[in-house]
Amino acid sequence: xxxxxxxxxxxxxxxxxxxxxxxxxxxxxxxxxxxxxxxxxxxxxxxxxxxxxxxxxxxxxxxxxxxxxxxxxxxxxxxxxxxxxxxxxxxxxxxxxxxxxxxxxxxxxxxxxxxxxxxxxxxxxxxxxxxxxxxxxxxxxxxxxxxxxxxxxxxxxxxxxxxxxxxxxxxxxxxxxxxxxxxxxxxxxxxxxxxxxxxxxxxxxxxxxxxxxxxxxxxxxxxxxxxxxxxxxxxxxxxxxxxxxxxxxxxxxxxxxxxxxxxxxxxxxxxxxxxxxxxxxxxxxxxxxxxxxxxxxxxxxxxxxxxxxxxxxxxxxxxxxxxxxxxxxxxxxxxxxxxxxxxxxxxxxxxxxxxxxxxxxxxxxxxxxxxxxxxxxxxxxxxxxxxxxxxxxxxxxxxxxxxxxxxxxxxxxxxxxxxxxxxxxxxxxxxxxxxxxxxxxxxxxxxxxxxxxxxxxxxxxxxxxxxxxxxxxxxxxxxxxxxxxxxxxxxxxxxxxxxxxxxxxxxxxxxxxxxxxxxxxxxxxxxxxxxxxxxxxxxxxxxxxxxxxxxxxxxxxxxxxxxxxxxxxxxxxxxxxxxxxxxxxxxxxxxxxxxxxxxxxxxxxxxxxxxxxxxxxxxxxxxxxxxxxxxxxxxxxxxxxxxxxxxxxxxxxxxxxxxxxxxxxxxxxxxxxxxxxxxxxxxxxxxxxxx
Numbered sequence: 001x002x003x004x005x006x007x008x009x010x011x012x013x014x015x016x017x018x019x020x021x022x023x024x025x026x027x028x029x030x031x032x033x034x035x036x037x038x039x040x041x042x043x044x045x046x047x048x049x050x051x052x053x054x055x056x057x058x059x060x061x062x063x064x065x066x067x068x069x070x071x072x073x074x075x076x077x078x079x080x081x082x083x084x085x086x087x088x089x090x091x092x093x094x095x096x097x098x099x100x101x102x103x104x105x106x107x108x109x110x111x112x113x114x115x116x117x118x119x120x121x122x123x124x125x126x127x128x129x130x131x132x133x134x135x136x137x138x139x140x141x142x143x144x145x146x147x148x149x150x151x152x153x154x155x156x157x158x159x160x161x162x163x164x165x166x167x168x169x170x171x172x173x174x175x176x177x178x179x180x181x182x183x184x185x186x187x188x189x190x191x192x193x194x195x196x197x198x199x200x201x202x203x204x205x206x207x208x209x210x211x212x213x214x215x216x217x218x219x220x221x222x223x224x225x226x227x228x229x230x231x232x233x234x235x236x237x238x239x240x241x242x243x244x245x246x247x248x249x250x251x252x253x254x255x256x257x258x259x260x261x262x263x264x265x266x267x268x269x270x271x272x273x274x275x276x277x278x279x280x281x282x283x284x285x286x287x288x289x290x291x292x293x294x295x296x297x298x299x300x301x302x303x304x305x306x307x308x309x310x311x312x313x314x315x316x317x318x319x320x321x322x323x324x325x326x327x328x329x330x331x332x333x334x335x336x337x338x339x340x341x342x343x344x345x346x347x348x349x350x351x352x353x354x355x356x357x358x359x360x361x362x363x364x365x366x367x368x369x370x371x372x373x374x375x376x377x378x379x380x381x382x383x384x385x386x387x388x389x390x391x392x393x394x395x396x397x398x399x400x401x402x403x404x405x406x407x408x409x410x411x412x413x414x415x416x417x418x419x420x421x422x423x424x425x426x427x428x429x430x431x432x433x434x435x436x437x438x439x440x441x442x443x444x445x446x447x448x449x450x451x452x453x454x455x456x457x458x459x460x461x462x463x464x465x466x467x468x469x470x471x472x473x474x475x476x477x478x479x480x481x482x483x484x485x486x487x488x489x490x491x492x493x494x495x496x497x498x499x500x501x502x503x504x505x506x507x508x509x510x511x512x513x514x515x516x517x518x519x520x521x522x523x524x525x526x527x528x529x530x531x532x533x534x535x536x537x538x539x540x541x542x543x544x545x546x547x548x549x550x551x552x553x554x555x556x557x558x559x560x561x562x563x564x565x566x567x568x569x570x571x572x573x574x575x576x577x578x579x580x581x582x583x584x585x586x587x588x589x590x591x592x593x594x595x596x597x598x599x600x601x602x603x604x605x606x607x608x609x610x611x612x613x614x615x616x617x618x619x620x621x622x623x624x625x626x627x628x629x630x631x632x633x634x635x636x637x638x639x640x641x642x643x644x645x646x647x648x649x650x651x652x653x654x655x656x657x658x659x660x661x662x663x664x665x666x667x668x669x670x671x672x673x674x675x676x677x678x679x680x681x682x683x684x685x686x687x688x689x690x691x
Contacts, residue, residue, distance in 0.1 A: 031331045033319060038063040039097040041090075044113065044217050047106065047136055049129055056081070056113035056217065057133070060093030060103040061142055069144040071171075071326030072102035072137050073318075075151045076130055076158040078111030078118055082214050083604055083611045083640060095315040101322045102143065106133055110229060111208060113217040117232045118209045120239070122157060122182070122253035130162040138169035146326040150174040150318070152301055153276070161253050164261040172325035174318065176269040177276040177300050183250035183489055185278045188240050190408060191505070192482030192489050193459060193532035193691060194662075196632065197408040199655060200616040202237035203634040206651035206668055207613075209233045210678075211638065215645060216607070223672075230670055230678040237653045238664040238684035244691050246489035256282060265290040265325050271298040272356070273308065273348045273416070275409040277509040281444060284338060284366035292321075292333070293366065295341040295511060297348070297356045300409050308348050308413075309355030309571030317566045337362035337562050341442055341511045343555075347466070347474040349416040353574040358513065361442070361555070362562035371443045374554040376432070376520075378545045383432045383522060390546035397458065397526030397539040398625045399426040400591045403584040405463070405475060405531055412579040415595075420465050420473040420523065427523040428543070430550075431467060439514040443553025445507040447479060447522070450547035452501065456494035457690055458483050458539035459527040462505050464552075466512070467519040477510040480528060484690035492690035500544060511555075522550050530593055530620045534627035536659040536688060580617075589624035612639040631656045646673050662686040 042059040049055060058081050062070050073096055079085045085105075093103040109129055110118030130149075138145045147169045149159035156178025163173050179185040188198040210233045212226040243249040251257060256279075266287055270277040272295065280293045294317075298306035304314040320331040344358035351357065363370065379388035404423045407415040447462040461480040465473040484492040486503040495501065514520055526539055580597040599614040615636035623629040637650040647670070654665045663685055670678040 031320070031329075033316060034099050034323075036098040037067060037100070039094050041093060047133055049109070049132055053109055053114075053116040055109055055115070055129065055133065056107045058089065058093075058105040060097040062097050062100050062102065067100045068142045070100055070102045070142060071146040071148065071322060072104050072140075072143050073148040073150055073322055073326075074104045074106060074134065074137060075155050076106045076108065076133065076149065076162070077151055077155045078108035078208055079154070080112040080211060081105045081107055082112055082217065082607065083609055086604060086607075096318065096322070099315075099319045099323075101319065101326065104137055111211070113213045115225060117229060119232055119234055120236070121154075121205075122161060124252070126158070127161050127165060127253075130158060131165055131167045134162065134167045134169050144327070145169060146171045148172045148174065148322050148326050150176070151178075152176045153178060156276075157253065160255045160262070163264055163266070164255045164258065166261065166263050170264055172265040172267070172321065174267045174269065174321060176302065177271060177274050178279065179276055180254060180256035180279045180282060182252075182254045183246035185276065187409065189244075190532050191459070191480035192245075192485035192492070193480065193527075194241060194244070195408055195532050196406070196530050196618075196620070198240055199237060199632050199634050199653060200618065202240060203616045203636040203651045203653050205236050206233055206653075206666070207636045207638050207649050209236070210649050210651075210668055210670060212640065212647050212649075227677075230668070230680070233668055233680070235664065235666045235682040235684055237655065237666055238682070238686055241655075241662050241664060241686045244689040245492060256286075259286040260288065262287060263289060267292045267294070267321050269294045269296070269303065271296050271300065271306075272342060272344065272511065273297065273299040273410055275508070276300065278444065280339070281366060281509055290334060291338065292336075293339040295339070295509075297342045297344060297358065300411060304569055305572045307571055308351070308353065311569045311571045313567040313569050336565065337364045339363040339366045339368075340564065343440060343442070343511050343513055345513050345515065347417070347476065347512075348413075349418060350474055352413040352416055353576075355571055360561065360564040361511070361557070363442075368442075368555075370558070371553050371555045373445075373551045376522075376550045376552065378430045378522070378548050378550070381430055383430045383520060383550065388546065390544065393428055393543050393545060395428050395524060395526055395541040395543065397535060397541070399525070400529050400586055400622065400624050401426045401461070401525035402528035402531050403586060403591065403593070405478070405528060406582065406584055406593055408531060413574075414579045414582045417475040420463060420475050421471070423463070423525070424465070424473050424521065424523045427463075427525040430522045430524075432520045434469070434517050434519055435514055437516050439520070440512070440555040440557060441476075441514075441553050442511045442555040444509045445477065445550070445552045447505040447507065448502070448547075448549050448551065449505065450500050450502050450544040451483065452498055452542045453483065453495045453539050454497050455535065455537045455539035456484075456497065457535050457537070458495060458541060459532070459535055460503070460505060460541060461525045461528045462507065462550075463523040464507060464550075465521040465523060466514050467521050468515070469517050473521060473523075476512045477507045478528075479505040479507040480532060481505045482691060494690055502547065520552075529591070529622060529630075530632070533657070533691065534622065534630050536627060536657070536691075538625055538627065586624065591622050591624065593620040594618065608642050610639075610641045612641070613637055628658055644673075647671070657688065660688055662688060
């Protein structure tokens, strides 16, 4: 089935919930946003691959013949264009095509309505398909031959990975909330330790891989295609756990291994509340192509709609970028600073669910000469400006620290880091004196440590907090390192008990203004649970404080900041009914974390379908002093329904461990019209590798 509609630019805009506060439509260079025009939407086309597989693609084209041929921007992800992401695609398709830039939404093979199998992330076949798709788009009669790529998360990864292959029609990319290093800065491992997000993403990924095609698009073959997907869906959690180091599996698709491979302009975007920010300074510092960076206050998603705010009129900025690089139009965008970052006056948790107070700052280049490392030295529970006499302290891993920072990547206000005071009370804590003036940081700090352990496997975690005058402690940034990875994540080496090692714990890229009267705190613990899996044995660390220091990227503000040309928009209203409940507590040494997302149901009137789903829901347990008691469980479900066609897919994953092995139980259940069509349990035992 193929449908063509002419839609106005208002179609889908309601999903943004964003009303322009400053709808300038003009920047300081004198460039003006082109007038809106009507948009032609093509519901589905088939893009043929050389191996005979057909990929499903949805198109939004400028309807006015005078605006053709037009450039096209591609978003390439496996997240069901037909239903799950329809509202977002309709919004961005109309927003771009109404300004003369066609928009293409391509589904990864084996996802949504695309044929073939989706068996993992970022496979070489996925990259090959991207190159073919870019050439196909460039060759269409309505296209001027120039293609861009953009997208959040998987779409950002896809853009970076496709750019590294240098397809000639690809003229520019805009990766958002993505990463250039899969092992260190994606959802699976944090500091060389398996992360809770790896479990949650595995539960979600199984549902993505096992979702059905739509019979109204794929026809009578839909059930056979679905059966092939169900049969091929792998035990993905066990697969990810079987690659515990930065081996060839994770290096595949990590573009940071060869900066020179990317030859087109790059605009990299991330968010303060998100965890995909470390790629921004790396890409800006190492790429040799025209490049820009934006680091806003939002979570994992677009700068508009954005939560928390303030949000930006992102369509304005995208149109400037794409018309400059895909149409040769001077929009003034490349005459502006290389990096813009939001400098918050508070953490998101302090003001949740409202917008974060602060200001936009700019750096003409990155690294910036304005941001310089400042060393602070540790002694007597304090942070000092000068080196201090030698002193040793111990840190016991028997305590559960981390219930105030459960999530690696928060998706809702309930998942934000809480007041850190309870975790601080179980950690080694070092504070500055109250600041006499505000202090800004922008960049990636580090904690340099000399440490020994009584066990061959141990972690070390460092949280940097702002302690406000009322005594509350708010997380600003943090770092965690599996100490067996002290010399790199490729070849871990067990610790020799009692021997001191020098290590460096990188802190996540961030921006923050510490207020006058606040204190800067470094809180040190053996690990963070349940952010990451615990060490196999309780490990006590000994720190030689005379050889430890905290390096913070302190920014010296200019007399006047470069103005922000992107118009602001009002953020969408808070919707607590869509937030998950998250309870984390430890009672008499028994810690439990439960999170439950509301079961959603959404009518998609224009295709006559109801989509539903919930999760990932989790139950996590561990007894203090017994890391082998740790058990993580996650569940995700999705449903798709219209009269005569009711499909559900559910995944369940449980992980436990001994001192030597991980035990992984995975189950996938699918039903059609109430009858079970697949029930696939799988049990795996995976050897622990220095973790």
